[in-house]
Structures are given as structure tokens and as C-alpha cells.
Amino acid sequence: QITLKESGPTLVKPTQTLTLTCTFSGFSLSTSGVGVAWIRQPPGKALEWLALIYWDDDKRYSPSLKSRLTITKDTSKNQVVLTMTNMDPVDTATYYCAHSNPNNGVTWGQGILVTVSS
Amino acid sequence: QLVLTQSPSASASLGASVKLTCTLSSGHSSYAIAWHQQQPQKGPRYLMKVNSDGSHSKGDGIPDRFSGSSSGTERYLTISSLQSEDEADYYCQTWGTVFGGGTKLTVL
Numbered sequence: 001q002i003t004l005k006e007s008g009p010t011l012v013k014p015t016q017t018l019t020l021t022c023t024f025s026g027f028s029l030s031t032s033g034v035g036v037a038w039i040r041q042p043p044g045k046a047l048e049w050l051a052l053i054y055w056d057d058d059k060r061y062s063p064s065l066k067s068r069l070t071i072t073k074d075t076s077k078n079q080v081v082l083t084m085t086n087m088d089p090v091d092t093a094t095y096y097c098a099h100s101n102p103n104n105g106v107t108w109g110q111g112i113l114v115t116v117s118s
Numbered sequence: 119q120l121v122l123t124q125s126p127s128a129s130a131s132l133g134a135s136v137k138l139t140c141t142l143s144s145g146h147s148s149y150a151i152a153w154h155q156q157q158p159q160k161g162p163r164y165l166m167k168v169n170s171d172g173s174h175s176k177g178d179g180i181p182d183r184f185s186g187s188s189s190g191t192e193r194y195l196t197i198s199s200l201q202s203e204d205e206a207d208y209y210c211q212t213w214g215t216v217f218g219g220g221t222k223l224t225v226l
Contacts (some may be wrong), residue, residue, distance in 0.1 A: 035214050047156075047217045048217065063119070071221065094161075100152075102150075102213065105166075105175070105176075106154070108163065
């Protein structure tokens, strides 16, 4: 069974850097074709893709946020980390991580609500 | 740049069928997409992958009432025998990356 869980601060101040960790089980991020993505959803708004890292360390970023994002993986710890710099109140959202495998589909984490406020 | 376009809203009657559309931007007709469902106040749930040839593969536990198809740059999600719990937001996504804006489905 594949599970993912997001962790990190639920409250950050404007201009701070947000670091979120996705801890997963049930799959290996060294398996060909596997990727883990970060997605966010501001309250009452649509899903927005942020970043994706593949098993071979190939990384993709949303063009609109690329300058603020870094995604990394630690295969030995079964973790994927997202950092987002210069946080602003408009970045208040529920942040999700999700596993994707062309053969098995997509599995979502439960999400973590991050509020940006002074 | 890859863009996915969805109608903001759709509605259909209880027990009827509805077909939701996701349109890929020009030049991306070979792309597979994923469909996700988000019921009110819940997290997203993966429904299926739809390939450019119209084949689809569903996630675990997804009812047979849900099916996918494809034509050119359009990817479809068809829900038959609509039930009240199908009232939700539906998002398409290119595999692992960009999302469409979502369609809010109302079951009348």
C-alpha cells in the first residue's frame, strides 16, 4: 500500500523560506518511471502544480514559481523535500505531495495547510 | 506552453450521464492525462489515466460508472448513473505536472 504524508510548519511569516517534507512508504523513488510531485491549493481555489522529481533525479518546476522552488529527494529516507523562498500571504494554501507511476497511477498525500501571516 | 482547459461548471440529473472535457493546447495531442476528483472539503482522489489513443486505466476502487476516452487534443471523463456523491470538482492533469482549472459538477 502506497502512502504519503506531508510535514512542516503550519504557520510561516512573510519573506521566510518554507520547507516541506513528504515522507512515503510502499514504493521506491529509485524505481524507473516513478515521480513525486508537490501541488498546492489556496482556500476555495484550484489545484496548482509546483514541482516534480523523478527517480533519475530529473526535476521539473512550474514556470511561474521556478525561481522560488527547490525539490530534492533522499531515497534512503523515502523523503522528498520542497523549499519555497520569500513566502507571501498569497502562498497560503494546502500543500500536497503525490506519487505518480505510469503503471500504477497517482496516490495523494493528505495535505498540510500552510498559513503565511505576520 | 502546455495548457489544459476545462469548463468551469457542468450539471446533470441524478441517474443521468455526463461527459467532462479537458482540452490540451495545440501541439500536445499525444499527451496522456490523469483525472482527479475532489469532493467538498476533501483531498483529491485519483480516478484514471487517459491515453491519447483513448485507452484508460482506472485507480483502485474506482467504480465502473467512470470511464475515459480521447479525441485529438480532447480528453474526456464520462460518469454514468450519476449519484449524489459524484458532485465534486474534477481536475485533469498532464502526467505529473500541469493542471486544468477544474470543472465543478452539480448533480441535480
